[in-house]
Each structure stands twice: as C-alpha cells, then as structure tokens.
Amino acid sequence: MTEKSFPSPYDQAPAAGAEGWKDLYAYNLVFQQNRREVEEGKFWFCDSQHWPTVTKPFETIGFEFAVSCLGQYNTRHLLIPPANGIEFRIHNGYVFMSPVGVPESEIAARVPEFMARAGHYFQNWDGLLEQWQGKVRGTIDELGALNFDALPDRVDMGDVTSGKGTGPNNDLLAQYDALIALTYRAWQYHFEFLNLGYVAYLDFFSFCKEVFPGIPDQAVAKMVQGVDMELFRPDDELKKLAKLAIELGLTGLFGNTADPEQTLAGIEAASRGAEWLAAFNAAKDPWFNFTVGNGFYAHDKYWLDHLELPLGYISDYIGRLQAGQTIDRPVAELVAERDRITEEYSELLSSEQLAAFEGKLGLARQVYPYVENHNFYIEHWTMGVFWRKARQLSAMLQEQGFWPDADGMFFLRRDEVREALFDYVTGWAVGAPAIGPSYWPEEVERRRVIVDALQQQRPQPALNTPPAVITEPFTLMLWGITSDQIKNWLGDSDAPEGEFRGMAASSGVAEGPARVISSSDQLSEVQEGDILVAPVTAPSWGPIFGKIRATVTDIGGMMSHAAIVCREYGMPAVTGTGTASSQIVTGQWLRVDGNNGTVTIVEGHSHDLTLAGDAAVQLEQALDGPVLEGSHA
Amino acid sequence: MTTAPYIQFFDGTDSPRHELLGGKCASLVALTQAGMPVPPGFAITTASYDAFIAAAGIEQDIHALLANLDADDVAEVDRVSAQLRFEIESRPVPADVRADFVAAYHALQARFSEPVPVAVRSSATAEDLPDASFAGQQDTYLWLSGIVDVTEHIRRCWASLFTSRAITYRLKNNIPNEGLSMAVAVQKMVNARAAGVAITMDPTTGDRSKIVMEASYGLGELVVSGLVTPDNVTVDKIMLMVVKRVIGDKHAELVPDAANTGLVELEVSPERRAVLSISETEITAIATIAKKAEKHFKCPQDIEWALDRDLPDGHNLLLLQSRPETVHSSAAKADAASPAPSNGYGIESITRSLLVQAGKAPD
Numbered sequence: 001m002t003e004k005s006f007p008s009p010y011d012q013a014p015a016a017g018a019e020g021w022k023d024l025y026a027y028n029l030v031f032q033q034n035r036r037e038v039e040e041g042k043f044w045f046c047d048s049q050h051w052p053t054v055t056k057p058f059e060t061i062g063f064e065f066a067v068s069c070l071g072q073y074n075t076r077h078l079l080i081p082p083a084n085g086i087e088f089r090i091h092n093g094y095v096f097m098s099p100v101g102v103p104e105s106e107i108a109a110r111v112p113e114f115m116a117r118a119g120h121y122f123q124n125w126d127g128l129l130e131q132w133q134g135k136v137r138g139t140i141d142e143l144g145a146l147n148f149d150a151l152p153d154r155v156d157m158g159d160v161t162s163g164k165g166t167g168p169n170n171d172l173l174a175q176y177d178a179l180i181a182l183t184y185r186a187w188q189y190h191f192e193f194l195n196l197g198y199v200a201y202l203d204f205f206s207f208c209k210e211v212f213p214g215i216p217d218q219a220v221a222k223m224v225q226g227v228d229m230e231l232f233r234p235d236d237e238l239k240k241l242a243k244l245a246i247e248l249g250l251t252g253l254f255g256n257t258a259d260p261e262q263t264l265a266g267i268e269a270a271s272r273g274a275e276w277l278a279a280f281n282a283a284k285d286p287w288f289n290f291t292v293g294n295g296f297y298a299h300d301k302y303w304l305d306h307l308e309l310p311l312g313y314i315s316d317y318i319g320r321l322q323a324g325q326t327i328d329r330p331v332a333e334l335v336a337e338r339d340r341i342t343e344e345y346s347e348l349l350s351s352e353q354l355a356a357f358e359g360k361l362g363l364a365r366q367v368y369p370y371v372e373n374h375n376f377y378i379e380h381w382t383m384g385v386f387w388r389k390a391r392q393l394s395a396m397l398q399e400q401g402f403w404p405d406a407d408g409m410f411f412l413r414r415d416e417v418r419e420a421l422f423d424y425v426t427g428w429a430v431g432a433p434a435i436g437p438s439y440w441p442e443e444v445e446r447r448r449v450i451v452d453a454l455q456q457q458r459p460q461p462a463l464n465t466p467p468a469v470i471t472e473p474f475t476l477m478l479w480g481i482t483s484d485q486i487k488n489w490l491g492d493s494d495a496p497e498g499e500f501r502g503m504a505a506s507s508g509v510a511e512g513p514a515r516v517i518s519s520s521d522q523l524s525e526v527q528e529g530d531i532l533v534a535p536v537t538a539p540s541w542g543p544i545f546g547k548i549r550a551t552v553t554d555i556g557g558m559m560s561h562a563a564i565v566c567r568e569y570g571m572p573a574v575t576g577t578g579t580a581s582s583q584i585v586t587g588q589w590l591r592v593d594g595n596n597g598t599v600t601i602v603e604g605h606s607h608d609l610t611l612a613g614d615a616a617v618q619l620e621q622a623l624d625g626p627v628l629e630g631s632h633a
Numbered sequence: 634m635t636t637a638p639y640i641q642f643f644d645g646t647d648s649p650r651h652e653l654l655g656g657k658c659a660s661l662v663a664l665t666q667a668g669m670p671v672p673p674g675f676a677i678t679t680a681s682y683d684a685f686i687a688a689a690g691i692e693q694d695i696h697a698l699l700a701n702l703d704a705d706d707v708a709e710v711d712r713v714s715a716q717l718r719f720e721i722e723s724r725p726v727p728a729d730v731r732a733d734f735v736a737a738y739h740a741l742q743a744r745f746s747e748p749v750p751v752a753v754r755s756s757a758t759a760e761d762l763p764d765a766s767f768a769g770q771q772d773t774y775l776w777l778s779g780i781v782d783v784t785e786h787i788r789r790c791w792a793s794l795f796t797s798r799a800i801t802y803r804l805k806n807n808i809p810n811e812g813l814s815m816a817v818a819v820q821k822m823v824n825a826r827a828a829g830v831a832i833t834m835d836p837t838t839g840d841r842s843k844i845v846m847e848a849s850y851g852l853g854e855l856v857v858s859g860l861v862t863p864d865n866v867t868v869d870k871i872m873l874m875v876v877k878r879v880i881g882d883k884h885a886e887l888v889p890d891a892a893n894t895g896l897v898e899l900e901v902s903p904e905r906r907a908v909l910s911i912s913e914t915e916i917t918a919i920a921t922i923a924k925k926a927e928k929h930f931k932c933p934q935d936i937e938w939a940l941d942r943d944l945p946d947g948h949n950l951l952l953l954q955s956r957p958e959t960v961h962s963s964a965a966k967a968d969a970a971s972p973a974p975s976n977g978y979g980i981e982s983i984t985r986s987l988l989v990q991a992g993k994a995p996d
Binding site: 080081082083101107111114115118119122199200202203205206207212213214215216218219340341344345348356359360362363469476504507509593595596 | 835838840841842843867869870871872873874875876877913914917977978979980981982983984986987988989990991992
C-alpha cells in the first residue's frame with residue numbers, strides 16, 4: 001500500500017561526537033556491517049515506548065532480558081502458532097524491534113502444542129498465579145539480600161577457624177552473578193502469564209470486531225479492564241495518607257517535603273504524628289517500590305529511595321483536599337460505565353452470540369488484571385531492588401577508584417562489570433592495586449560523551465521498508481503499531497496542519513494549554529488544568545493525573561500505560577501520535593478528542609505558562625470552563 | 634365525537650391519539666412529551682377536516698364520484714382527482730374551525746419576538762395513503778408566512794387525500810373511502826444550517842451497535858428526497874465514537890432567500906463540499922438524540938434532525954421526526970442468523986483468533 005520506506009540503519013550517520021558508539025554495546029546488539037543484506041530485509045520499529053532515551057551500556061540488560069523472555073515464551077514455552085519472538089537491536093543508542101514470524105509450514109504443527117500448553121495455564125490460572133506471586137516475592141527477597149560491601153582488609157577470623165576455605169571475594173563475585181541471574185529469572189516470570197493475558201484479550205477483541213464491525217478498540221478495553229488494580233495502589237496509598245494527615249491535624253508539617261528527613265522528624269515530634277508515621281511506613285513496603293520512570297534506566301528514581309517524591313505528592317493532595325477538590329479516582333463511575341457498555345453491547349447479541357461473548361469476556365477479565373499488575377511486581381518492585389543493588393555496587397567500585405562518579409558502572413556492559421569486579425578481587429587478593437582505576441575513569445568519560453551525543457538526536461520511528469499490512473498480533477497489541485500508524489510516521493497522514501492523529505485511547509474531549517514533558521524530572525512543572533504532552537508516560541505519574549485534563553503521547557497503543565491510566569482516571573487520551581511532543585510547544589492551546597483520536601492546536605489561543613502569582617490564579621479560573629465533556633455517559 | 638378538539642399543540646398534555654392526529658403529528662406529540670427538542674407547533678386534527686367536509690356538504694359527492702371508478706382508467710382517475718381537489722381547495726373553512734386555527738397560529742407566533750415562518754405537513758391517520766404506513770406524511774409545504782398562505786396549504790394537505798395516486802392505491806387495496814380523514818401539522822420552520830437523517834443501526838449490515846447518519850447543508854429536504862449526496866458518518870452507538878466518515882459531494886443547499894420570504898436552492902462552494910457539514914460535537918449530539926429516541930420507542934429508529942442556525946450551539950439540534958426503522962431491522966434479523974461468528978470460548982477460540990489475526994486462518 002505504502003511505497004515509501006524508512007531509512008536503512010546502514011545509511012544513517014551517528015550524531016556528531018558519537019562516532020564509535022557501536023563499541024559501547026555487545027556485538028550481537030548492533031547492526032553489523034557484514035549483515036547488511038539480512039538486516040535491511042527486516043522492518044524495525046523503534047520502541048520508544050519503553051526506551052524513550054539512549055540506553056547506557058549496562059542498561060541494555062532491560063531490553064535484552066525483557067524482549068528475549070517475551071520471545072522465549074512465544075517460541076519455546078507456549079509455541080504460539082503464528083508468532084515467535086521479537087528481535088532487537090540498538091541503533092544510535094535507541095532500541096529497535098522486529099517481530100519474528102513462524103514459517104507457514106510450521107504453524108499447523110504448533111497448534112496442538114499451543115492448545116495443550118496455553119490451555120493448561122488458562123484452566124489452572126488462579127492456582128498458577130498464586131504460585132507466581134510466591135516465586136516473584138521469593139526472587140525479590142533474594143535480590144534484596146544481596147550486598148556489595150567493599151572487601152575487608154583480611155578474611156574474618158571466624159571463616160578461618162571454621163575452615164570455610166573461601167574468601168569474601170568469592171562471595172562478591174557470586175553475588176554479582178546472582179544479581180544478574182535473579183533478574184533474568186524475574187523477567188521470565190514477567191512473561192509467564194503476560195502473553196496469555198494478551199491472547200485471551202485478543203480473542204475477545206476479535207469476537208467484538210466480528211459481531212460489531214468497527215467497534216472502537218477503546219470499547220473493548222473498557223469492558224475488560226479492571227478498575228481497582230494493584231498498579232494503582234501506590235497512588236491510592238498517597239491519597240489515604242493525605243486524608244489521614246488532615247484527620248490527625250498534621251497538615252502544617254508538609255511545608256518542606258523537599259527535605260524528607262526534616263519533614264518526617266517534624267511529624268514524629270507532633271502529637272499524633274506517630275500514628276501517621278506508622279501508616280506511612282506500612283505503605284512504604286511494598287507500595288513505594290515505584291519508579292517515576294519505567295524500570296529500565298539506572299537513573300530512574302524510586303519513591304522508596306526518594307521520599308521527597310511521595311511526600312511531595314501527599315502535600316499536593318492535602319492542598320487539593322483543603323481546596324475542596326476530590327482526589328479519588330471516579331471508581332464507582334468507572335464501574336458503572338464499564339457495566340453500561342457491557343450491557344448495551346450484550347443486549348444486541350443473539351443468545352448464541354451472547355454465550356460466546358460472556359465466556360470470552362469472562363476469561364479476558366480473569367486474566368487481564370495480570371496484564372496491569374505484573375508491572376508493579378517486575379518493573380517497579382523487582383527492578384527497584386535491582387537498580388538499588390546495582391547502584392550500591394557502582395558506588396562501592398567508585399570508592400575503590402574505578403570511576404569518578406557514583407553512576408560510572410552504568411557505562412560498562414554487564415560483562416565488563418564482571419571483568420572489573422574480577423580485576424578488583426584480583427587486586428585485593430594479590431595485594432597490589434587493581435588496574436581498573438587507571439583504565440576506567442578515562443574510558444567511562446569517553447563513553448559518557450558518546451552517550452550524551454547520541455542523546456542529542458531523536459531516533460527514526462522505524463527502519464527499512466514496512467510490510468504492506470501489520471498482522472503480527474503482539475506488535476499490534478503491545479505496541480499499537482498498525483498500518484495506519486506507519487503511514488502517520490511516513491508523513492502520509494492526511495491530517496491537516498496543526499492536527500495530530502493517534503489512537504483514541506481514552507474517551508472524552510478536553511481543551512487546555514499544552515505542557516510538554518520529556519522526562520520525569522519535569523513533572524513538577526505540571527499545573528492544574530494542563531494537557532500533558534509527552535513522548536511516553538509511566539504508571540507512577542498517577543499523582544499528576546489528578547491535575548491534568550488530557551494526555552497526548554507520541555507512542556503507545558490501547559494497552560500502553562498512558563492509555564490504561566487515563567481510562568482509570570476517566571480522562572481523554574490520544575496515544576501514538578508519532579511526533580506530537582516534538583511539534584507541540586508548552587503553552588499552545590490544545591483540543592484533545594479522545595473519541596476520535598485527534599489533537600488540534602487551537603490557533604489564536606495561547607497561554608504563557610511561566611506566569612506566576614495572580615496571573616496563574618486568573619488562568620486557573622479561566623480554565624474552569626473549557627472542559628467540553630469529561631467522559632460522556 | 635363533537636368533543637374532539639380542532640387543534641392540539643405538540644407540547645400540550647393530551648396524550649397522542651393516532652386517529653385524531655395522524656401518524657406524523659402523533660409522533661411529534663410523543664417526541665415532545667418525551668422531552669425531545671422538537672420545534673414547536675400544533676396539529677390541526679382530523680376533527681377539523683371532518684367539520685370542514687361536513688360544513689362543505691360534499692361528503693356524498695365524494696362517495697358518488699369515487700364509486701365504480703376503474704383503477705386502471707388513468708384518465709378518468711385523473712379527472713375525478715382534479716375535481717375532488719378543486720372542491721376541497723375552493724371551499725371555505727367553517728368559522729369555528731378557522732377561529733381555533735387562527736388562535737393557535739397566533740399563540741405559536743406569540744412565542745417568538747418576531748413572526749416566524751412555518752411548515753405545513755399532512756399527517757395521515759392510517760393506510761389511507763400510499764407510503765403512509767409509517768411516514769404518516771404526504772405533502773410538505775415549507776417556509777410559509779401569514780394566515781392566508783398557511784390556510785391555503787392546509788386545504789391542499791386535505792386535498793392530497795385525493796391525488797390520483799392515493800385514489801388508485803385505495804382502489805387496488807380495497808380500502809374504503811368512508812371515514813377518510815387527515816390531520817395537518819403546523820410547525821415552526823427550522824432555519825437549518827445543516828440537516829439530515831440518522832438510523833439507529835447500520836442498514837448495510839444490520840449491525841445494531843451503530844448509528845449511521847447522513848448530513849448536508851441547509852434544510853434536510855434535499856437529503857430526504859435524495860437530491861444531494863450527503864456526508865455519511867457511522868458512530869458506535871454505545872461509545873458514541875465516530876468509526877467511519879465519508880464526505881459527500883453536497884453540491885446544493887436549500888436555504889431561506891435573502892428577503893426571508895421563501896426557500897432557494899443554492900450551489901455549495903467547493904471548500905464547503907470538501908469538509909463534513911457537521912462538527913464532531915454535533916455528530917455526538919445527533920447520535921445521542923437518535924439513541925434517546927430508540928430507547929424511548931424501544932425499537933430502532935429512523936430520525937430526521939436539523940441544526941438551527943438561529944439557536945446557540947449546544948441548543949441548536951432539533952428533532953423533526955422519529956419513526957420505527959422497519960425495513961432494515963426485519964431484514965437484519967434474518968441476516969444475523971446466517972454468519973457463524975467465532976462462537977465458544979477458551980483455548981480453541983483463542984487459537985482460532987490468533988490465526989485469523991495473523992491472516993493464517995485455516996478456513
């Protein structure tokens with residue numbers, strides 16, 4: 001259909017100053033020169049939904065583990081008839097994916113295998129899922145027990161007298177190996193149920209498309225999606241703590257949440273502060289194992305390690321409660337809306353169709369909570385512990401002089417870290433300085449310059465020639481990469497100037513000023529009534545979703561985090577616009593139509609959002625009007 | 634019999650009686666009473682027609698002329714038709730009927746700050762007329778102003794009971810001429826910026842989860858009579874989201890003339906033809922009202938709507954007609970039985986869906 005193509009990775013020069021970037025990554029992750037013909041024969045799309053910025057060498061562990069484990073389940077565990085895994089490469093620092101199909105001749109033979117394997121899981125879903133919880137919690141506990149202290153000057157006397165026979169160097173290496181192995185294990189668990197969740201969803205989805213041709217994707221999502229997910233628990237905990245602070249008369253103590261120690265000490269000293277602190281500490285474990293990012297970057301901040309984040313959100317919620325605002329998600333309305341939608345479609349079906357509809361919906365609803373909740377257990381909780389341990393190790397080696405900054409280790413590949421660690425234990429063993437401190441500081445600096453240079457250039461949305469039609473189920477479901485989306489990227493969209501088209505991910509229409517956010521560090525800039533425009537969002541941005549009117553993202557489908565969260569918060573969202581965040585400017589007046597998937601820049605209606613004081617108040621008052629429809633009934 | 638009123642306002646409290654109001658007016662009363670935004674107006678009831686015929690003393694003449702008429706004798710039918718229509722259109726309306734009508738007309742006009750033009754439409758009571766089984770509508774006269782003009786067209790509506798086509802239809806279907814009557818709707822004209830129809834199902838597939846609307850510039854008459862190619866928009870009925878839009882050519886629009894004394898057909902500029910005649914917000918509003926009508930009448934509906942350019946946004950959508958969608962909905966039931974959707978659930982149907990999605994279905 002489309003004759004245009006995306007550029008070949010072989011024809012793209014790296015950003016200035018990023019020459020030699022390929023050496024930062026393992027050989028198998030980059031497009032190798034002698035494989036040009038093979039690699040150009042495949043269509044690659046950039047997964048900026050999960051990896052919106054350049055991945056440092058150590059951070060490739062995220063996509064290597066995640067995407068290979070996804071593939072492992074399709075290809076080897078479940079034998080999904082038409083789909084194997086997804087190949088991945090890194091190009092100019094960004095992650096690209098290419099789905100691997102199953103040869104036509106092998107599909108039929110996989111069908112009975114798939115039915116037996118997947119069938120077993122569907123039949124024993126609850127029991128297996130309970131077991132899964134135990135496995136994941138156990139893995140997190142094992143990760144949590146890891147410790148990367150510097151080696152002692154001498155072996156403990158007790159180890160000598162007990163005849164242990166090995167030194168702490170041995171344990172240190174083993175702990176590092178365990179860090180990697182446990183995380184790999186967790187990522188396999190991640191996909192143990194996820195793909196099944198998607199195929200059950202897909203079955204219900206296909207049925208709806210068949211009996212109600214053209215039914216909006218969002219309708220299907222709304223019927224299946226739960227409203228009270230563990231993924232929303234962290235934000236809900238903050239709201240409870242805000243209410244408790246008001247109840248206990250502690251609201252005056254949240255004036256300087258940027259200093260969590262002082263804030264918590266102040267609360268502790270207050271008359272009913274102990275009660276609140278007990279609730280705060282109970283909520284922390286596990287619900288503050290929550291990242292402002294998506295779990296794939298070493299610099300992602302987790303609430304648990306940055307208590308100023310949850311305390312700031314709590315302070316925000318207190319302010320909104322005191323201003324008489326509602327901070328709770330409209331759960332009752334969401335349930336009522338879900339029931340209404342389900343009922344109205346059901347009423348149109350024959351009794352035979354209705355039985356199939358209810359059966360498929362029932363299964364989809366049973367398996368679907370996992371699709372959302374796993375995210376808390378793996379991306380947030382497991383990866384939170386993983387990065388905390390990795391940072392501990394990096395900081396320990398920094399103290400040993402391996403690199404000048406605490407994050408130096410993340411510029412090494414994980415196998416290079418193993419080498420550096422062996423270098424360190426060798427130096428410790430032989431009693432001579434390790435080589436690393438005279439090798440790595442310069443090399444880390446060189447790599448930092450390259451990563452910074454790569455960061456200056458946005459990735460291509462895709463590479464090479466797209467297929468005429470996208471049929472691979474996971475590409476469609478997980479990434480929302482449809483034939484239309486590709487057309488959009490190629491500039492073939494028929495959208496007029498000043499309009500962006502994407503996926504109608506959450507219904508309703510809203511107008512307001514744009515707030516373009518390219519990283520979670522900018523979240524504090526978001527003001528009441530803004531329309532959030534971002535390359536991608538994370539579930540942990542929940543606390544700001546109470547402030548904004550609508551969300552626009554560059555990438556992501558019906559099941560992307562932004563889409564899920566917006567439906568949960570009952571606000572319009574358009575996802576997968578391709579380029580909105582790089583073309584829209586903060587302050588431009590936007591109209592977001594979540595029913596039709598369009599975002600329009602409304603000319604002659606721009607707002608200076610840098611205004612402070614009474615101007616901001618005026619703006620806020622002005623903004624009280626223009627929500628056209630929240631989410632219609 | 635004598636207690637039946639000559640006039641019934643759409644927004645009155647009397648429940649709609651079909652034999653008194655005819656199909657069209659009864660529907661307008663029911664819609665108004667259901668809280669739908671129907672342009673204000675009133676019915677001239679069948680009692681008015683009956684009183685007119687009685688006062689004119691022509692009932693026997695009518696029966697005599699129609700007796701022994703051969704439906705296949707086209708010339709003779711035409712002659713009788715012309716004579717009957719002349720009889721009706723030339724007779725005076727009885728004073729009491731006229732007085733009630735004049736009062737009603739003034740009462741309607743009194744609702745507005747300046748005189749408003751009205752539409753006059755016939756409203757048949759039963760299967761007296763062809764095409765009237767559910768439309769209840771035979772003749773429509775638009776943009777009329779003043780008592781004289783309106784009275785003239787009311788009589789024309791009455792006379793339409795005796796068009797050649799109506800006479801032939803009754804003869805061929807053995808419908809007796811005794812007890813024939815006709816009500817007439819007098820309704821404030823909508824100064825339509827855009828107008829059209831909407832069906833609360835997809836008539837091409839029988840899919841009841843859709844609302845399909847047609848829209849064009851100006852008054853809806855050109856859409857209803859098929860004289861323009863309208864925009865065609867499909868909306869998901871449950872989500873109220875647009876799922877398909879096809880822009881029609883809409884080459885002409887029927888709008889009031891410059892002096893506001895009548896209607897004129899104008900050519901639509903290429904720029905306006907190239908875009909949808911209604912906005913996304915208006916699409917949602919039209920779908921909402923169609924859905925409401927369906928819910929009220931408990932079966933698929935075929936509505937006529939208009940956006941009044943004299944009313945503010947958000948209050949400018951008016952419902953002109955809602956009638957059961959009989960043709961397609963009965964056909965659709967038969968259709969729904971034939972395709973075999975992916976029935977069942979669980980692993981077998983999941984496997985099938987995966988293969989279908991990947992285009993690898995084994996048939």
